[in-house]
Amino acid sequence: MKSCFSIFGRSEKLINMKKISLLVFAAITAISCEQDKIAYVDNTKLIKEYQEKIDLENEYKIKYENFQKKYDSVSSEFQKEAQAFESSAKSLGQAKAQEQYNALMQKRQQMAQSLQQQEQMLQQESSQEVDSLVKKVRGFIKDYGKNNGYTFILAENEGGNVFYGEDSKDITDEVLTELNNTYKAKK
Numbered sequence: 001m002k003s004c005f006s007i008f009g010r011s012e013k014l015i016n017m018k019k020i021s022l023l024v025f026a027a028i029t030a031i032s033c034e035q036d037k038i039a040y041v042d043n044t045k046l047i048k049e050y051q052e053k054i055d056l057e058n059e060y061k062i063k064y065e066n067f068q069k070k071y072d073s074v075s076s077e078f079q080k081e082a083q084a085f086e087s088s089a090k091s092l093g094q095a096k097a098q099e100q101y102n103a104l105m106q107k108r109q110q111m112a113q114s115l116q117q118q119e120q121m122l123q124q125e126s127s128q129e130v131d132s133l134v135k136k137v138r139g140f141i142k143d144y145g146k147n148n149g150y151t152f153i154l155a156e157n158e159g160g161n162v163f164y165g166e167d168s169k170d171i172t173d174e175v176l177t178e179l180n181n182t183y184k185a186k187k
Contacts, residue, residue, distance in 0.1 A: 039171040040154040040162045041141060046176055052183045053133055060126045067122055071115055078108060140179055 047053055085104055089097040145153045153171070156162040 036151040037149050038152045038154070039150055039169045040156045040165045041175050042170065042172040043155045043157040045172050046137065046179070047134070049176055049180075050133075050137065050183070051180045052136075053130075056129055056133060060122075060129075063122060063126075067119060070118075074111055074115065078111060081107075137179065140182070141175060144175055144178060 082104060085100055089100070092100065141153055144150075154162050154165070156165060156170075
């Protein structure tokens with residue numbers, strides 16, 4: 001009988017040891033989780049209020065306005081040419097009128113292609129600048145996290161990467177201030 005009780009006694013000790021090991025593991029895990037410094041930034045707000053992005057938008061707004069003025073000017077010139085042709089076409093022979101009309105249409109097509117290429121180049125340039133800016137901001141956030149002891153900095157955006165975060169974990173304003181100060185210093 002004694003051996004039966006000693007087996008149960010050992011099992012009980014083994015179970016207690018497993019419980020203690022599990023509790024120690026849970027405590028260590030909890031402590032290490034508490035040591036992780038986690039925060040999040042609101043990507044939308046960060047990009048929207050980043051001064052370099054605002055300056056970039058203003059720069060491209062001016063470029064698009066200048067392009068629009070050029071487009072309007074070229075269109076106006078072409079309209080004048082078309083009206084002049086229309087006025088003189090009645091006095092020309094049919095063959096000569098057809099020849100001038102074809103030349104005018106070819107010129108119109110070339111102008112339209114040229115303007116379309118310029119607009120596409122402007123859009124592509126703008127897109128590349130924005131992509132570069134986004135990469136720059138991501139790199140800044142990564143460095144900010146390393147320099148300030150964060151284990152994770154999550155991104156909150158309209159896509160829903162962070163569905164909930166305590167307000168105290170939102171470092172958007174801090175990062176935005178640093179980002180804008182760094183930009184102003186380089187300006």
